[in-house]
Amino acid sequence: MRLNQLTLQNFRNYSELQLEFSPGLNLFLGPNAQGKTNLLEAINVLAMTKSHRTSQERSLIQWGKDFARVTGEVQKENQKYQLEVLLTKKGRKVKVNHLEQRRLSDYIGHLNVILFSPEDLSLIKGGPANRRRFLDMEIGQTDVRYLYESVQYQKILRQRNHFLKQAQAGKRADLLFLDVLSEQLAVAGAVMVVRRLAFLQQLGTLAEQIHTKVTGQKEELAFAYQSSLGTALTGADQEAIKGMLLTQLKEKTPAELIRGTTLAGPHRDDFLFLINGQNVQTYGSQGQQRTAILSIKLAEIEWIKEQVGEYPILLLDDVMSELDHARQFQLLETIEGKVQTFLTTTELDYLTPYLTVTPKIFRMNQGKVESEREEIDRRES
Numbered sequence: 001m002r003l004n005q006l007t008l009q010n011f012r013n014y015s016e017l018q019l020e021f022s023p024g025l026n027l028f029l030g031p032n033a034q035g036k037t038n039l040l041e042a043i044n045v046l047a048m049t050k051s052h053r054t055s056q057e058r059s060l061i062q063w064g065k066d067f068a069r070v071t072g073e074v075q076k077e078n079q080k081y082q083l084e085v086l087l088t089k090k091g092r093k094v095k096v097n098h099l100e101q102r103r104l105s106d107y108i109g110h111l112n113v114i115l116f117s118p119e120d121l122s123l124i125k126g127g128p129a130n131r132r133r134f135l136d137m138e139i140g141q142t143d144v145r146y147l148y149e150s151v152q153y154q155k156i157l158r159q160r161n162h163f164l165k166q167a168q169a170g171k172r173a174d175l176l177f178l179d180v181l182s183e184q185l186a187v188a189g190a191v192m193v194v195r196r197l198a199f200l201q202q203l204g205t206l207a208e209q210i211h212t213k214v215t216g217q218k219e220e221l222a223f224a225y226q227s228s229l230g231t232a233l234t235g236a237d238q239e240a241i242k243g244m245l246l247t248q249l250k251e252k253t254p255a256e257l258i259r260g261t262t263l264a265g266p267h268r269d270d271f272l273f274l275i276n277g278q279n280v281q282t283y284g285s286q287g288q289q290r291t292a293i294l295s296i297k298l299a300e301i302e303w304i305k306e307q308v309g310e311y312p313i314l315l316l317d318d319v320m321s322e323l324d325h326a327r328q329f330q331l332l333e334t335i336e337g338k339v340q341t342f343l344t345t346t347e348l349d350y351l352t353p354y355l356t357v358t359p360k361i362f363r364m365n366q367g368k369v370e371s372e373r374e375e376i377d378r379r380e381s
């Protein structure tokens, strides 16, 4: 799939902007603080309805304005879609072909994106919440059922935590009601766990192959899901997982009533990155961690293709300068010619030797595009 064009209104430092993209490589070039990342963020918002940089939607709206609008035309093999995300201080509205979609799960999936930025290192270095967000975002963008159940799960979880807080504060607790919430939580939770396990298994197979290649056969990469259910998960089906979750919630209820919060379920799960069997988070060097992230991103591209039949678009924010020559080459070689790519950079010179396709270059200057070029100056050649 690809993004043919993008229109912004009051989005961050862009008052009005309309861009037409190349189906291949698009370069956003310019000094710091000109709005390069803001553009990638806008594309991410168009795909996911959310920013990867902030959970505060207001900060996406241009200072002093009431709303921000991002629209774009997505081209799939046999179809075109017009997507729109409108952000106001009261909330957001999303449209597909000018029709408002009330459910997130009816909107997400029209445009699949993979984003790769230096902050992705937090996937390894950061806390479990980073990895859960990764699972939820990536699975959710191809799997409507997962998206629906995870939204349900969060709703039930909030209700259940509210109930436990009240009980903790000494209010009378109707334990039958707690049972109902536990049952609902276990049902949605089991769907999530089953799909997360399948995702990690599929992504793991792809990432392992890629990582072996990227590291010249030196390293083997694997994922290990971490859940309060432990090894009991191995081979268990959805019904069995639901049963186990429910049992665990019942066992933990006395502790939950004291602590005022839900103590088991996928909202507390995590996963590990293992290189040659060792946890990268604890033992990996900075370079190994970066390479593991690169392998995961490349694996995700293939995973989306397997799931939806088309390649996603790829957003690369400032990542080239962080990779060594071999890895830069690997990355570009993998994507060139098959994945529409949007790449931000402050310098063009160091990139030029790696490019085998002609990029479309957008020179950014303070929220405006100064020039668009289809050519680069190949002085060396």
Ligand SMILES: Nc1ncnc2c1ncn2[C@@H]1O[C@H](COP(=O)(O)OP(=O)(O)OP(=O)(O)O)[C@@H](O)[C@H]1O
Pocket (backbone or CB within 6 Å): 011, 012, 013, 014, 030, 031, 032, 033, 034, 035, 036, 037, 038, 039, 058, 059, 060, 061, 062, 063, 318, 344, 346
């Ligand atoms: N809500 C907003 N309204 C107006 N301007 C904003 C808003 N949010 C951010 N900005 C401006 O956007 C600019 C940052 O843009 P961005 O992060 O895209 O820069 P960049 O080109 O990626 O820079 P770098 O090369 O340093 O990564 C900031 O200078 C900031 O002033």
Ligand SMILES: [Mg+2]
Pocket (backbone or CB within 6 Å): 036, 037, 038, 317, 318, 344
């Ligand atoms: Mg930036």
